[in-house]
Amino acid sequence: EPEVTQTPSHQVTQMGQEVILRCVPISNHLYFYWYRQILGQKVEFLVSFYNNEISEKSEIFDDQFSVERPDGSNFTLKIRSTKLEDSAMYFCASTVTSGGTGELFFGEGSRLTVL
């Protein structure tokens, strides 16, 4: 069964450092997403990406965040200068359809710990 893969599974970084989280969405999917989940809390939408540009973003997704699809397979989330409160699980997701219906496939997540 096709799956969304994410790397690294866990990253520890110092406050103020840049972090790049990587995702390989399912190959025929067109819409890509990042969500995050702070420990013990609900999953929160960060950003959606389609046709090489951001479709929507939440208020969490400020100027410190950026996304990129550098090639035909990878989808990355960059945090420019990490803060303690960025510590969370970051989930990449993809879907073949546009908003409305269809299954959104999530990866296993990348745990970010900011010290």
Place this chain on the structure above:
Amino acid sequence: GESVGLHLPTLSVQEGDNSIINCAYSNSASDYFIWYKQESGKGPQFIIDIRSNMDKRQGQRVTVLLNKTVKHLSLQIAATQPGDSAVYFCAENSYSGAGSYQLTFGKGTKLSVIP
């Protein structure tokens, strides 16, 4: 603001019994709802979805019920098994028309199955 929430944070059931997990939503404009299962250390896994023009949908051992009058969603799991132990999230699609998913997740209900 609009939100999706869960009535019960924890639920313990005996193996073989049926489980019912409830969810309240407040965005009357939402037209698509999804239930996700999240096992420890993993990403959300799609279980079943329902559009607002339906009030019931069945899958394998799972049924989702939607009551638009009271803005209530429930997930029924028949013959609950130990492997069903997980956190269950309901989510609604805040489709803004930009062509992508922007799921709003509830807080989650932890289901524990007693062998």
